[in-house]
Amino acid sequence: MNKITLLVVVVLVTVIANFTHAQSIQNIIDQVSNANLQLTVNELSGEQSTIINGTEQTITSRVESNNDLAATYIEERLQALPNVSVAIQDFNTNGKNVIATQLGQTNPEEIYLVCAHYDSVTTFCADDNATGVAAVLEIARILSTQCLDKTIVYALWDEEEIGLLGANFYAQQAADTSNGNTRANILGVINMDMIGFDGDAPGTPGDNQFDIDVRPIANSLEIKDDLLAILNSYTFDLSAIVVNPGTTASDHSRFWNQGYAAVLVGESWETNDQTPNYHTANDRVVDIDFQYMTEITKLITAYMTTKAGLVNLDNTVTATSTQLTANALSTTYQWINCDTDSPILGATSQVFTPLTNGNYAVLVGNGICDELSACFNFNVLATAEFLPTELTLFPNPVVSVLTIENPLLQNLSLTLRDITGKHITTQNSEKERITMNLEANATGIYFVTIASKLKSSTFKIVKE
Template sequence: MKKNLLVLISLVGFQFASNAQSFIQAYANIANQCSQTNITNSLTEFEGLGVKRRGTAALQNTLDWLKSKYLSYGYTANQLQEFSYTYSGSSAVCKNLVVTKIGTTYPNTYVIICGHYDSIVGTGTNDNGSGVAAILEVARLLQNVPTEYSIRFINFSGEEDGLRGSQNYVNTVVNGTTPKMSIRLVFNIDQVGGVAGEINDTITCERDTGSPTSNNAASNAMTQQLITCTELYSPLNTNLSYAYASDYMTFEDNGEIITGFYETNETTHRHTATDLLVNMDPVYNYKVAQAATGAMLHFAVASTTLSTSSAQEYQMSVFPNPATNEIYWNLGTFPKNEYQFSLIDSTGKVVLSQVVTDAPLVKGFAVGHLARGMYMAVMESDSTRVTRKIVLE
């Protein structure tokens, strides 16, 4: 992140009413499960992977390391996507890693939490191994928590070369989707490792103050919610500042709503060979992960109760409901990639049956030819059987 100046605004004049966002004990319980050991281990491992410049083995090894982390948390291969790209002036192939967790109520609207994993000159343990470590911990803690909105955990490459990875993603995925991808919020985490030997007790929360201005008010409102979440679910204080020169800016330019985290005590080691764990404060990084976890539970509207049913266990869902011409079965975290899908009418007759092999995360089924009414959607695989009522209208 190329950020030479922070305008830190005292929050004395920006106190937000406590009744606007209430403390939710279930969210605190999850945020409190953040692990200092995990944060420190992630930083250590990230540093050991070397200088993550475009076209290097270190960058590819870091991508592979990230994938192994998500898989170890219970995410499936179907939930992981790689997006490769090149850009003018370089023949190196760079990759973004996107991990998708489908929401239960608004599956087609996404809360994105993102940060870059490339570095320049040094290993980039703070810029941006610290953001990577925080995002990984949020992903671990939210893996089995149902959320109303879908979540995308995105690890961008090419940030240090001019936001190349996020720009490619906005161009080819966000704007390349028909209809255009619906984004509730982009939450960027960049350089949140603190400074060794200093009192690191404050995180800077970033809002959109640039052009286009049409998304500024919404960004400010979301950043106020981020501030409140930080103070509800972590011991950190907050400062308010502006968004600048990191991956959320390509989304901001696209008219999306953004917010972000950035360390308040800024390191002097950014973009040097001394951007190392020894010059950071990993306890601060852990507290930032706590705050980010609480914020993501809030932004994605997480369930405060967990069901023991198979569908909830694997976070499966069928949408839209009611439906008209097509329905979609979301596998969630189900580990199998083969199943039989059936649709049963109110008389018990199977009106649609299909065996799905090499199943994608979300599979569509045409239903426009069926009579309108109530049906039971059934997914069967080995000893697992999941049912969902659905209405065609």
């Protein structure tokens, strides 16, 4: 390729997975998190603070002349993912695209691109286009843990609102064949711009119509057909409106200009069902229908997974009271201590028998790529789960403080992990009433593993 560089980044990641079956497209779709989308839109639109550069900050502006903090937020979110390389593409004095590349394992020169613009015209602008950015970040979170045949580029554009400048620069660079450069083999572009408004009351049943804007350029009509086929192959609460000829007023059109296949996916402007607060500071989170947005994100996740191609590698684990077994019939195994994020010396067989209590995962390889399983909490001496009379957790959902009733005064180890499997905190107590403060944690799903010398149980907790 030319100025768009593809790099391999091999990073271990912990993911929550089902321990009984391998990954499938349906499994991937099911990982899309409404809670994650809500959190990202709230943070990116400045409705709530977030951690950027290690400190708590609020993104008060995404206007192109003052949106460096938003770019850093996006860059840090992508850098935290495995198997992607992240680059800032400066294209003029102020403009910067944030580009993350996940290299395909078998056909890396074949590229699919999923994108959205992150700049805005004024403050907040939750629908336009924090929603599209949140969807791209969620898709990257999920697919970065998978081995894929083809390359995916996750692109967040700057200066869309003043002339589609960021996407135009990238598309021109990709198509540039001057001075011996090779035209990038981009097979399809999905652009998401404003995917959060449906005229029905948020969260209620309705038409859930969305637009696919397309024109007969390159294989753009094929992308539309593939989206419709996926829509009918899996269960989505969506109804597609095909717009042909589609609008040129968003970033996908700059790829049309260079002869690439592309479509725009978004709320239904074709049926006049778009946000009433378009391009104003009243474009707020309160008007977003997050269930509708989640359905669109699931659809695009399914498309990207289908076209990029899952490598057939099972990263799941079967557990018994005495050992852990990798389900994959792969060529290599490496068991990992999740508590120290380090490989276990000599633990390179399909079956692993832990000698100490802890959290373990396995990195499996098939000669093409490697995938890491979920972390599994293993208690060497535990033979059973706690009875309801021995342990009680409340409230659930929890707003701030989770209480654990321990009537038998057992010596307990309590480990909190988020939905990705990331370790948050561990505490030990033998008090009759134990508390765990979740007030500072983001809304979403968490898992609390409680273990004694004889028993161990994991509880799913919803943080509101």
